[in-house]
Amino acid sequence: EVHLLESGGNLVQPGGSLRLSCAASGFTFSNYAMSWVRQAPGKGLEWVAMISADGDRTYYANSVEGRLTISRDNSKSVLYLQMNRLRAEDTAVYYCAKERWELLGGNWFYYGMDVWGQGTTVAVSS
Amino acid sequence: SSELTQDPAVSVAVGQTVRITCRGDSLRRHYASWYQQRPGQAPVLVIDATNNRPLGIPDRFSGSSSGDTGSLTITGAQAEDEADYYCNSRDSGGNHRVFGGGTKLTVL
Secondary structure, X not given: OOEEEEEOOOEEOOXXXXXXXXXXXXOOHHHOOXXXXXXXXXXXXXXXXXXXXXXXXXXXXXXXXXXXXXXXXXXXXXXXXXXXXXXXXXXXXXXXXXXXXEEEOOEEEEEEEEEEOOOEEEEEOO | OOOOEEOOEEEEOOOOEEEEEEEOHHHHOOXXXXXXXXXOOOOEEEEOOOXXXXXXXXXXXXXXXXXXXXXXXXXXXXXXXXXXEEEEEEOOOOOOEEEOOOEEEEEO
16 A cells, blocks of 8 residues: 655744654655645645655745755655754645656656645744 | 635535636646645545546546636535645646645535
């Protein structure tokens, strides 16, 4: 069974740091791009960052660029999100999600995020 | 543009049909996928960007697209379909992802 399990969420003071992990199982992790998506209390989904299957390419939402870093260890099937200089507005449930891409007509086509973890909660408060 | 716009709330009577829409410039180049999120749960993909249903999603869920708008249609809504629904796509540049603001579906 395909499964994603996040961990590492905690209460942290403004300006502090935290590292989230997402352990993948049931699929060949190194073949898939991955994303982090967050949801602030009572709010909608917000895409945070994505990383290519080989880890060579990363992209970030403007709101987190320079403070959050996505990475992966394909040998361990684990996705990470290093969170530095945290702010109150980073308070959210953080989900990791597997992206599905396939070749269609010679071009790579983004199908969406087909597997999600259950989320881990980050609270930034003094 | 990196915005996707959804109506905040929609209601439907049990057994009736409802359409939830998602609008944005990026949808002229990329296609929308759709997610259902029940309270306290993680999102679930219900329609992918080719407008197909993943395994296990009931066939009352369907998707379509035209111009700058993507649509999720539930034909014969059931009580268990009451949830928040989000669209998602790539942004106009292609490298970032973007979610719509979400639509709260109430089944009466």
